Amino acid sequence: MYNEPKFFLYAVGIFTCYFFFGILQERITRGKYGEGESEEKFTYTLALVFFQCIINYLYAKIMLKFVFKQGEDTTRNVYYASSSMTYLLAMITSNMALQWVNYPTQVVGKSCKPIPVMVLGFLFGRKSYPIQKLMFVLIIVIGVAMFMFKDSEAAKSTEPAGLGMGELMLIISLTMDGLTGAVQERMKSEHQTRSGHMMSNMNLWSVGYLAVALLLTGEIVDFAEFVAKYPYVLWEMLVFSIASAFGQFFIFLMVTEYGPLPCSIVTTTRKFFTVLASVLFFGNSLLNRQWVGTILVFTGLTLDSIYGKSSVKKPE
Numbered sequence: 001m002y003n004e005p006k007f008f009l010y011a012v013g014i015f016t017c018y019f020f021f022g023i024l025q026e027r028i029t030r031g032k033y034g035e036g037e038s039e040e041k042f043t044y045t046l047a048l049v050f051f052q053c054i055i056n057y058l059y060a061k062i063m064l065k066f067v068f069k070q071g072e073d074t075t076r077n078v079y080y081a082s083s084s085m086t087y088l089l090a091m092i093t094s095n096m097a098l099q100w101v102n103y104p105t106q107v108v109g110k111s112c113k114p115i116p117v118m119v120l121g122f123l124f125g126r127k128s129y130p131i132q133k134l135m136f137v138l139i140i141v142i143g144v145a146m147f148m149f150k151d152s153e154a155a156k157s158t159e160p161a162g163l164g165m166g167e168l169m170l171i172i173s174l175t176m177d178g179l180t181g182a183v184q185e186r187m188k189s190e191h192q193t194r195s196g197h198m199m200s201n202m203n204l205w206s207v208g209y210l211a212v213a214l215l216l217t218g219e220i221v222d223f224a225e226f227v228a229k230y231p232y233v234l235w236e237m238l239v240f241s242i243a244s245a246f247g248q249f250f251i252f253l254m255v256t257e258y259g260p261l262p263c264s265i266v267t268t269t270r271k272f273f274t275v276l277a278s279v280l281f282f283g284n285s286l287l288n289r290q291w292v293g294t295i296l297v298f299t300g301l302t303l304d305s306i307y308g309k310s311s312v313k314k315p316e
């Protein structure tokens with residue numbers, strides 16, 4: 001699978017778009033608005049995701065109309081309704097986790113994603129994997145976590161060791177990622193849902209949920225006041241959402257053609273390569289632990305690409 005040109009193309013698409021996505025996201029959410037006393041931060045997660053989902057939806061619709069004609073969609077609405085809810089909750093809780101844990105901890109936590117995707121895919125997605133696949137995925141995840149883990153940052157954390165709110169948010173987020181994958185697995189096997197349909201419908205449902213949430217929380221009012229003061233933030237949000245739409249397009253191609261598990265392996269590997277590239281780019285050398293992590297990631301990926309192909313249930 002990994003050596004198929006199409007898989008490689010989708011992976012490169014995800015790597016490239018999410019690279020820009022990350023930069024733009026940081027610019028918006030960590031940027032400083034205003035001067036001195038009146039300096040403010042951007043705290044409008046719901047509004048940002050709302051905007052993002054609208055652009056994702058429009059992009060999917062445009063692609064469906066002009067580029068990829070994907071015919072009739074027979075997918076049950078309950079699948080779209082539930083997977084978009086879990087997809088949103090995964091994004092929101094992983095954002096919320098940042099209030100309690102630092103960014104590196106969040107990334108390490110979320111790099112375990114392939115594990116809940118496998119486990120919940122098995123429990124609720126009617127998908128089973130050979131045991132060796134589970135082993136290879138574990139090797140990759142342990143490698144990524146070892147590579148990313150920052151002893152110094154973790155030691156500095158003000159939170160007591162163990163399960164705090166941040167960890168709880170990450171666990172909820174990972175569970176939601178796993179459930180999203182499980183429902184997508186069902187759409188794929190029962191309805192052969194195509195990428196454009198899945199992307200447009202999941203984002204449309206999400207826009208609906210977010211509209212309600214924006215009204216109920218009153219965030220819409222605060223956000224409108226913020227935009228009135230700093231209108232250029234809308235422009236930044238637009239560029240960010242376009243990067244998101246391009247990236248998500250490849251994500252949905254990957255999910256519908258290869259499945260949520262390979263997709264989560266690619267997105268996890270992407271995070272690893274981003275950090276590896278930045279370490280090397282800035283001329284830093286790898287710590288011993290990071291070398292071991294790197295070797296584990298490459299070993300896991302190689303083994304998975306050679307021996308991890310088959311899924312037990314689904315005839316290819």
Ligand SMILES: Nc1ncnc2c1ncn2[C@@H]1O[C@H](COP(=O)(O)OP(=O)(O)O)[C@@H](O)[C@H]1O
Nearest residue numbers: 087091094110180181248251255260263267268
């Ligand atoms: N299976 C999926 N279905 C729909 N969207 C997904 C899926 N996997 C990832 N995405 C989208 O891609 C974004 C980035 O995913 P990822 O790189 O795994 O990071 P994280 O989940 O930690 O934010 C997610 O926020 C989500 O919008």
